[in-house]
Amino acid sequence: MSAHAVEVEGVAQVFGARTIFRDVSFEVETGEVFVILGGSGCGKSVLLSLIVGLRKPTAGRVRVLGQDMYAGDAGAHGAALRRIGVMFQSGALFGSMTLLENVMLPLEMYTALPREGREALARAKLAQVGLGDAAGLMPAEISGGMAKRAAIARAMALDPPVLFLDEPSAGLDPTTSAGLDALILELRRTQGTTFVVVTHELASILAIADRCIMLDRAAQGVIARGDPRRLREESADPTVHAFFHREALAA
Amino acid sequence: MGLTVERRGAARALVLSGRLDATGVGGLWSDVVRAAAAARRRALILDLSGVSSWDAAGAALLLAAERAHGGSVALEGASADVAEALARLRQAPRPPPAPHRDALGWLYRGLAAIPGGIAFVGEAAVAVLRLPRRARLFRVADMLRHADEAGVRGLPLAVLLGFLIGLILAFQSLVPMRRFGADIYVANLVAIGLVRELGPLLAAVILAGRTGSAFAAEIGTMKVNQEIDALVTLDLDPMTFLVLPRMAASLLVMPALTVVLELAGLAGMAVVLMSSGIPLAAISHQVTAWVAPADAIGGLAKAMVFGLVVVGIGCASGLSTGVGPRAVGQSATAAVVGGIVATILLDGLFAVIFFRLGW
Numbered sequence: 001m002s003a004h005a006v007e008v009e010g011v012a013q014v015f016g017a018r019t020i021f022r023d024v025s026f027e028v029e030t031g032e033v034f035v036i037l038g039g040s041g042c043g044k045s046v047l048l049s050l051i052v053g054l055r056k057p058t059a060g061r062v063r064v065l066g067q068d069m070y071a072g073d074a075g076a077h078g079a080a081l082r083r084i085g086v087m088f089q090s091g092a093l094f095g096s097m098t099l100l101e102n103v104m105l106p107l108e109m110y111t112a113l114p115r116e117g118r119e120a121l122a123r124a125k126l127a128q129v130g131l132g133d134a135a136g137l138m139p140a141e142i143s144g145g146m147a148k149r150a151a152i153a154r155a156m157a158l159d160p161p162v163l164f165l166d167e168p169s170a171g172l173d174p175t176t177s178a179g180l181d182a183l184i185l186e187l188r189r190t191q192g193t194t195f196v197v198v199t200h201e202l203a204s205i206l207a208i209a210d211r212c213i214m215l216d217r218a219a220q221g222v223i224a225r226g227d228p229r230r231l232r233e234e235s236a237d238p239t240v241h242a243f244f245h246r247e248a249l250a251a
Numbered sequence: 252m253g254l255t256v257e258r259r260g261a262a263r264a265l266v267l268s269g270r271l272d273a274t275g276v277g278g279l280w281s282d283v284v285r286a287a288a289a290a291r292r293r294a295l296i297l298d299l300s301g302v303s304s305w306d307a308a309g310a311a312l313l314l315a316a317e318r319a320h321g322g323s324v325a326l327e328g329a330s331a332d333v334a335e336a337l338a339r340l341r342q343a344p345r346p347p348p349a350p351h352r353d354a355l356g357w358l359y360r361g362l363a364a365i366p367g368g369i370a371f372v373g374e375a376a377v378a379v380l381r382l383p384r385r386a387r388l389f390r391v392a393d394m395l396r397h398a399d400e401a402g403v404r405g406l407p408l409a410v411l412l413g414f415l416i417g418l419i420l421a422f423q424s425l426v427p428m429r430r431f432g433a434d435i436y437v438a439n440l441v442a443i444g445l446v447r448e449l450g451p452l453l454a455a456v457i458l459a460g461r462t463g464s465a466f467a468a469e470i471g472t473m474k475v476n477q478e479i480d481a482l483v484t485l486d487l488d489p490m491t492f493l494v495l496p497r498m499a500a501s502l503l504v505m506p507a508l509t510v511v512l513e514l515a516g517l518a519g520m521a522v523v524l525m526s527s528g529i530p531l532a533a534i535s536h537q538v539t540a541w542v543a544p545a546d547a548i549g550g551l552a553k554a555m556v557f558g559l560v561v562v563g564i565g566c567a568s569g570l571s572t573g574v575g576p577r578a579v580g581q582s583a584t585a586a587v588v589g590g591i592v593a594t595i596l597l598d599g600l601f602a603v604i605f606f607r608l609g610w
Contacts, residue, residue: 049480052484053483053484054480054483054484078486081483081484081485081486082485082486084484085484086480086481086484088477088480088481089477090476090477092476092477092478092480092481093478093481094473094478094481095472095473095476095478105485105487106485106487108387109387109388109485109486109487110486154481
């Protein structure tokens with residue numbers, strides 16, 4: 001098997017006459033926290049949706065855990081999906097189910113565990129993200145930060161080796177955001193989970209990222225890659241410099 | 252705010268005075284733009300020396316006058332701030348031209364929806380064929396919940412509508428039929444009309460209004476909230492997980508809704524006929540003698556097909572929901588309109604088929 005958890009090769013996405021990005025390539029090593037960053041509207045979430053198999057790219061190839069996400073039969077595609085977990089920006093919890101039922105759903109579908117086993121496991125996952133006492137609540141009854149934590153619990157229900165998180169800190173207060181960062185680092189340390197995180201929260205990037213790529217809307221692609229702390233100190237690119245130093249770019 | 256148009260040599264000057272701000276420019280906007288456009292062949296001067304205050308709305312008016320004129324425009328009496336604001340506005344991209352409204356746009360949009368509809372039917376068929384291998388994805392509890400919402404909770408409405416329709420049909424038929432001494436045949440007319448046509452049709456309309464729209468809104472909201480994406484990334488096929496239980500529920504409830512509606516309609520008819528002096532035994536005899544089992548079976552078969560189509564359109568509308576809360580409303584509307592139109596078209600088709608079959 002490939003040593004890379006994720007391989008993105010020459011990916012491009014075009015909507016009508018609008019090119020979102022082109023020729024995006026990178027690899028994510030197993031066990032690292034890899035961040036896709038950039039300003040609003042540069043295509044970070046679109047890139048994530050291509051990687052997790054939601055939308056076929058206009059060009060290029062995506063491999064996750066050695067499986068091409070857009071080649072092979074439906075069975076192979078399904079098997080690849082069950083080896084990843086995705087947390088969406090809004091949490092995307094199923095509104096008609098309690099948090100416990102949300103986390104139990106993948107276990108119900110893809111394990112032979114009896115109900116009590118599924119429930120025990122789901123409660124353990126919720127406790128791991130700090131929601132042990134909120135299992136019976138509905139998604140409409142919890143805060144945004146709790147929804148994101150519950151979504152992470154659901155995403156890791158089947159203990160996938162790779163977790164994709166879309167804007168985990170967006171809209172959260174600094175304390176809750178720091179708590180999510182700590183959770184990501186703890187999961188990486190205790191379970192060796194590989195993380196691909198889409199975010200533009202500078203504090204979060206600097207706290208969790210081993211490596212990153214930076215997308216830029218004007219350049220329609222990657223303008224920087226590497227250790228974000230080094231990029232902050234050393235990058236001569238005005239867009240990268242402005243991003244890491246919270247400066248406004250000249251028009 | 253005031254406007255005076257002056258001649259200054261070969262040029263025209265629009266002399267503005269008072270407050271050039273959001274509260275002041277509205278009343279004179281069209282006058283200023285018209286005057287600027289009228290001065291197109293001459294140089295234009297915008298004289299702001301009488302302006303007491305200004306804001307971005309005032310600068311926007313100056314830009315509109317400049318663009319209406321299209322040629323050389325000079326600013327007089329303007330502070331550096333006004334000139335700077337105007338320069339900033341000039342850099343903003345012009346609004347795109349309004350989309351061309353085609354008179355036949357609704358027809359194109361309708362035709363464009365056909366491939367999506369065909370794809371939906373294909374995907375649903377594939378999901379049904381794969382169901383034995385993915386039985387876990389089909390949640391019976393969900394199906395029963397949908398059957399409860401679509402059927403059990405729709406029964407009072409079916410009873411009310413059925414009773415009223417039976418009553419109205421009988422009353423309206425009774426008056427002309429009585430002139431020919433054919434009062435008793437009103438029972439045959441209404442019973443056959445209800446069992447063969449109106450029962451299934453009205454049940455489908457109830458299903459479209461209550462359930463098709465609800466399914467479209469529920470699934471549409473799930474789409475907007477990325478819950479459908481979450482299902483896909485969990486390898487839970489939305490067609491099997493969301494659509495098939497709803498379609499199966501419609502198959503369960505439509506015959507029941509139709510039968511209840513027809514019985515209520517017959518009761519409504521009986522009330523009218525009995526009040527006109529026809530005994531219940533005679534009414535009952537007419538109905539049982541003239542309504543054949545094939546009529547009832549054909550009507551129930553139609554009802555099941557209508558149910559599948561109405562719910563299918565509701566689910567397809569939900570799955571094709573765009574972005575934002577408005578899109579959810581549009582999906583719900585499309586589900587009701589599409590469901591009712593498809594039901595009536597199908598009813599016509601069934602009428603031809605049953606006629607050919609001699610039913």
